[in-house]
Amino acid sequence: xxxxxxxxxxxxxxxxxxxxxxxxxxxxxxxxxxxxxxxxxxxxxxxxxxxxxxxxxxxxxxxxxxxxxxxxxxxxxxxxxxxxxxxxxxxxxxxxxxxxxxxxxxxxxxxxxxxxxxxxxxxxxxxxxxxxxxxxxxxxxxxxxxxxxxxxxxxxxxxxxxxxxxxxxxxxxxxxxxxxxxxxxxxxxxxxxxxxxxxxxxxxxxxxxxxxxxxxxxxxxxxxxxxxxxxxxxxxxxxxxxxxxxxxxxxxxxxxxxxxxxxxxxxxxxxxxxxxxxxxxxxxxxxxxxxxxxxxxxxxxxxxxxxxxxxxxxxxxxxxxxxxxxxxxxxxxxxxxxxxxxxxxxxxxxxxxxxxxxxxxxxxxxxxxxxxxxxxxxxxxxxxxxxxxxxxxxxxxxxxxxxxxxxxxxxxxxxxxxxxxxxxxxxxxxxxx
Numbered sequence: 432x433x434x435x436x437x438x439x440x441x442x443x444x445x446x447x448x449x450x451x452x453x454x455x456x457x458x459x460x461x462x463x464x465x466x467x468x469x470x471x472x473x474x475x476x477x478x479x480x481x482x483x484x485x486x487x488x489x490x491x492x493x494x495x496x497x498x499x500x501x502x503x504x505x506x507x508x509x510x511x512x513x514x515x516x517x518x519x520x521x522x523x524x525x526x527x528x529x530x531x532x533x534x535x536x537x538x539x540x541x542x543x544x545x546x547x548x549x550x551x552x553x554x555x556x557x558x559x560x561x562x563x564x565x566x567x568x569x570x571x572x573x574x575x576x577x578x579x580x581x582x583x584x585x586x587x588x589x590x591x592x593x594x595x596x597x598x599x600x601x602x603x604x605x606x607x608x609x610x611x612x613x614x615x616x617x618x619x620x621x622x623x624x625x626x627x628x629x630x631x632x633x634x635x636x637x638x639x640x641x642x643x644x645x646x647x648x649x650x651x652x653x654x655x656x657x658x659x660x661x662x663x664x665x666x667x668x669x670x671x672x673x674x675x676x677x678x679x680x681x682x683x684x685x686x687x688x689x690x691x692x693x694x695x696x697x698x699x700x701x702x703x704x705x706x707x708x709x710x711x712x713x714x715x716x717x718x719x720x721x722x723x724x725x726x727x728x729x730x731x732x733x734x735x736x737x738x739x740x741x742x743x744x745x746x747x748x749x750x751x752x753x754x755x756x757x758x759x760x761x762x763x764x765x766x767x768x769x770x771x772x773x774x775x776x777x778x779x780x781x782x783x784x785x786x787x788x789x790x791x792x793x794x795x796x797x798x799x800x801x802x803x804x805x806x807x808x809x810x811x812x813x814x815x816x817x818x819x820x821x822x823x824x825x826x827x828x829x830x831x832x833x834x835x836x837x838x839x840x841x842x843x844x845x846x847x848x849x850x851x852x853x854x855x856x857x858x859x860x861x862x863x864x
């Protein structure tokens with residue numbers, strides 16, 4: 432106990448002093464890396480708790496849950512158990528990742544939120560959230576991403592995190608929506624002789640066409656295919672935007688535009704004479720790019736149930752005969768493991784009607800809330816031989832008590848060959864029987 436107290440005091444001093452001094456200096460390391468360095472400088476990095484903290488961070492990179500966006504989750508971290516949460520998801524070229532978080536914890540406590548991308552067979556850190564747990568990152572190529580959320584040592588905290596995607600650009604047709612897009616990049620044209628290098632956005636003739644981003648008009652002209660056309664350059668991204676089939680052009684070459692400025696009106700000029708009025712919109716950067724994810728918006732996130740704060744102190748187990756633990760919060764996600772009745776689960780977060788759980792071996796996944804319940808009472812059993820009551824589901828973990836043969840215990844939950852039990856004195860721990 433004295434070692435834990437000394438570590439707690441030292442970590443508290445680091446959080447209040449060294450961490451802030453590192454932030455104020457000219458250090459480019461992420462807050463997570465700065466905190467790890469502060470532990471190292473204080474000769475605490477090799478302590479059992481700091482080692483467990485580092486291992487939790489590493490393990491989260493390879494035992495992440497799979498999610499679809501938008502997504503939200505609320506959960507809890509407990510000071511006595513170093514843990515991390517991670518979320519894996521794909522992002523497309525033309526999307527902006529937005530993350531917002533809220534934390535309830537003791538004063539000066541820090542939670543670290545880091546973004547990684549899968550590159551060259553490893554997770555490579557891309558950026559990190561600010562101190563308010565907000566993050567925004569614009570992608571110019573497809574990527575597989577992972578977010579890791581982890582607190583400092585010895586922090587009790589409730590958290591919520593919302594992860595969503597927005598398009599880089601606004602729709603260039605005023606009032607248009609996803610449903611207005613009726614022809615897509617790569618569609619065959621002229622009997623397969625060429626491919627469609629853009630998307631068609633349908634709207635009534637005369638609807639304003641607006642700048643999808645700030646930029647400069649580079650050309651206003653006509654062509655056989657495009658009819659009345661406008662080109663503009665997005666200097667921030669190095670993109671050229673192409674607007675075709677306009678009924679009217681309302682800008683001049685060299686004119687600067689703010690996002691949302693009107694540059695023309697929807698029509699059906701050029702080779703669109705026999706089709707309903709629409710805007711052909713293309714993006715070029717050395718070659719044509721698919722504009723679809725630069726424009727598509729996501730549905731609003733459904734409101735979630737409030738966080739059940741009671742599970743923080745309770746032991747839970749599977750109550751259904753079988754429970755499918757999945758990689759994400761829903762029945763369409765991949766099966767990660769089939770759990771049996773009375774299997775031990777530690778509830779660490781929730782997303783809508785699904786609990787995020789940690790198994791006894793610390794692997795994480797999601798189960799339906801209705802398939803688990805509190806382990807209030809268990810099955811009585813007398814030990815056939817003496818046994819060691821352990822602090823964790825690990826035969827190398829810290830012993831809590833030595834139990835004699837015939838000692839009565841109550842089995843509250845199980846996992847494979849081990850059991851989570853309670854003694855007559857009310858002490859709980861793990862037994863390998």
